[in-house]
Amino acid sequence: MIGALSEARGNGQxxxxxxxxxSAVIAFLVLGWSQQQALPEPAPSMLKTRxxxxxxxxxxxxxxxxxxxxxxxxxxxxPVAQAEPQVVxxxxxxxxxxxxxxxxxxxxxxxxxxKKLAQLEQQHIARQRVEQAETQRLQALADAAAxxxxxxxxxxxxxxxxxxxxxADVRQYLPxxxxxxxxxxxxxxxxxxxxxxxxxxxxxxxxxDNPKVVGNCHPAFIRPSLVAAxxxxxxxxxxxxxxxxxxxxxxxxxxxxx
Numbered sequence: 001m002i003g004a005l006s007e008a009r010g011n012g013q014x015x016x017x018x019x020x021x022x023s024a025v026i027a028f029l030v031l032g033w034s035q036q037q038a039l040p041e042p043a044p045s046m047l048k049t050r051x052x053x054x055x056x057x058x059x060x061x062x063x064x065x066x067x068x069x070x071x072x073x074x075x076x077x078x079p080v081a082q083a084e085p086q087v088v089x090x091x092x093x094x095x096x097x098x099x100x101x102x103x104x105x106x107x108x109x110x111x112x113x114x115k116k117l118a119q120l121e122q123q124h125i126a127r128q129r130v131e132q133a134e135t136q137r138l139q140a141l142a143d144a145a146a147x148x149x150x151x152x153x154x155x156x157x158x159x160x161x162x163x164x165x166x167x168a169d170v171r172q173y174l175p176x177x178x179x180x181x182x183x184x185x186x187x188x189x190x191x192x193x194x195x196x197x198x199x200x201x202x203x204x205x206x207x208x209d210n211p212k213v214v215g216n217c218h219p220a221f222i223r224p225s226l227v228a229a230x231x232x233x234x235x236x237x238x239x240x241x242x243x244x245x246x247x248x249x250x251x252x253x254x255x256x257x258x
Contacts, residue, residue, distance in 0.1 A: 155175070175232060176206065178251075180253075181221075201246060201248070202245065204243035213226065
């Protein structure tokens with residue numbers, strides 16, 4: 001009710017102000033027109049005004065009471081992760097002294113590695129030489145064993161022939177046993193091969209007398225050939241029931257590495 005009265009009072013005041021303004025305008029026009037009648041000028045033009053009455057606005061119904069609304073707490077803003085810009089740090093500049101130290105250390109490591117490689121290569125070469133010498137030694141032993149086997153076979157064959165002859169006179173001397181010479185280690189290590197011929201006399205007792213080397217013979221094979229020939233045993237030659245000496249008998253020793 002109080003609001004309706006306030007609104008009507010406001011409308012009345014607005015209407016009063018409008019009337020006053022229109023009255024002032026009319027008075028100003030009349031005054032101006034009176035002054036123009038005194039001057040010898042043509043009749044002024046008439047200004048017509050109309051007083052317009054604004055209708056009163058209808059009284060609005062009082063607003064219905066509105067239930068209070070519980071205030072809603074604003075949502076807390078979510079923090080937004082921002083990527084930090086990557087800053088590229090410049091590489092530190094090595095001072096000249098430190099750079100020289102690093103270079104010297106690298107050269108020292110390189111020298112140590114080269115020395116190790118040289119030692120390993122020398123050890124490898126030494127192992128190869130030892131293996132080669134051992135292989136040659138084993139081969140020489142195998143050759144000596146094979147030669148001894150051949151000599152033993154020859155001795156057995158000669159013994160059989162001697163037994164068949166019996167007590168009869170034999171015109172030709174026959175070897176009973178022959179021992180193969182030892183292969184010189186120096187010649188074996190150096191891979192030296194060759195032949196050596198020994199000449200001697202067979203005594204009435206079947207032994208070897210005055211052995212000597214004839215022809216070309218390597219110096220390493222002279223001594224083992226003479227020692228082996230001195231151990232030979234023969235069935236002596238018998239002429240007219242008497243054993244005789246047989247001079248100029250020769251035997252050739254073959255030294256080969258298979």
